[in-house]
Amino acid sequence: DIVGVVRLGSPDDYGERVLPHVLKRFAQSHPSIAVDVTIDQSVNLRRRMDDRALDITLLTNSYKTSAVGAEVLLTEPIVWAGAKGGCAHLREPLPVSLWEEGCAWRAGALEALGREGRNYRIAYMSAHTAGQRAAIMADLAVAPLPKSFLGDEMVSLGAKDGMPDIGTYNLAMVVAP
Template sequence: MMNIPPGIDPDLLRSFVLVAEGGSVTRAALRVGRTQSAVSMQMRRLEEMLGQALLLRGSRGLSPTPHGLWLLDRARRLLAMHDEIVNNFRAPEITGQIRLGSPDDYALLWLPEILAGFAEAHPAAEVEVVCLPSSELLRCYDKGELDITLISGGTEQPGLPSESLWRGPLRWVGSATRPVHLLRPLPLVLSNTGCTWRVAATRALEREGVPWRMAYSSASQTGTHAVVLAGLGVTVGLSIALPPGLRLLGKEEGMPELPDLEIALLRHPGAAAEALADHIRRGFIARPNTAARAA
């Protein structure tokens, strides 16, 4: 008789994904509603089941081993399918309009697959997508003009509980053909004064004593990329899917280190908002971000 290996509890994989992405057992425990010791025990159990070390502790917290990275990619996909199956049978029929906010920096990276999956599961629902900077989205959400919104972590206000969806490094972005990053003062191309990315960039430059000036500003990433492509300044962004003609800049080019970026979710109560929030969570789990984290 053939020996069939025991299956892996999806809860173990869910905790593993959260620990691997957030670099912290404590943060993962808060997300899954368990104690820190319970999640640590889950990680030990998973490693014992698979016979391999999956996580290593370093100066920036826990990070996946090579075996852990292999599992992380597949666990995301498995959990997305698992949750889709479960929610397809449990989810109530959603009708009417749902107002979704998102900075345009994230819209093209994550929303197409998320919205396609939501439309397939809830064909009677209509989603209105509003793309604005995080600070403006927060004001719209606070006034009840949005049912659910994505924002850059650090923008949220006390009294508005948010849910962390993704964490990865913020990077300097410059022209691939023009060494604009060598100019002093450094010409910057960023968003409005309340933008989390702008605050992170200017603080990093000031910390390292690099003189800078605001050359251009734009409320959209498309606008900042256009200016950088013209060789008129440098900007900041994610290390995912840069347009041709742009490149990442780092320590080798004399640019100061930037902090990690967090993407958070805010939602008002209601079945429609929760249904869309669930698709957003699964979309962020399924979307590989190891390239962004390792860059």
């Protein structure tokens, strides 16, 4: 029997969507191991890894960057998410909902808007996926999200809707030595 503590870090979006299933399976297969979970932005999780405050962490990276020593688990398109039947993407300037500085999805979205010369304003800012979803579903703004995060009440907006391509991101895992 293995005993001890595993200190796990995860970005908010994966903490909400993926970790409950993973942690349940881990608890069943390793009942004598306690798991301490930290939910934070990837840049902060990387710092915690460097400070040896975490044993394993998930990180989101833009398609242009990769974390040193990270294993890429998933590469996925980032899309502009809008409310189903919504019109936020038609407003001028474009109202966008974004995460805080340091977010890979934010950087890609702002780069894409700049590349296309699209006028925008940050209408909503939240460091949590639930906040982003609220802004989208209320049709207050559009937001960059991984394609797999779209729910039934959201649609992917593309070139036909006047929205620029954002690119992809990586979900990576770093394990302490």
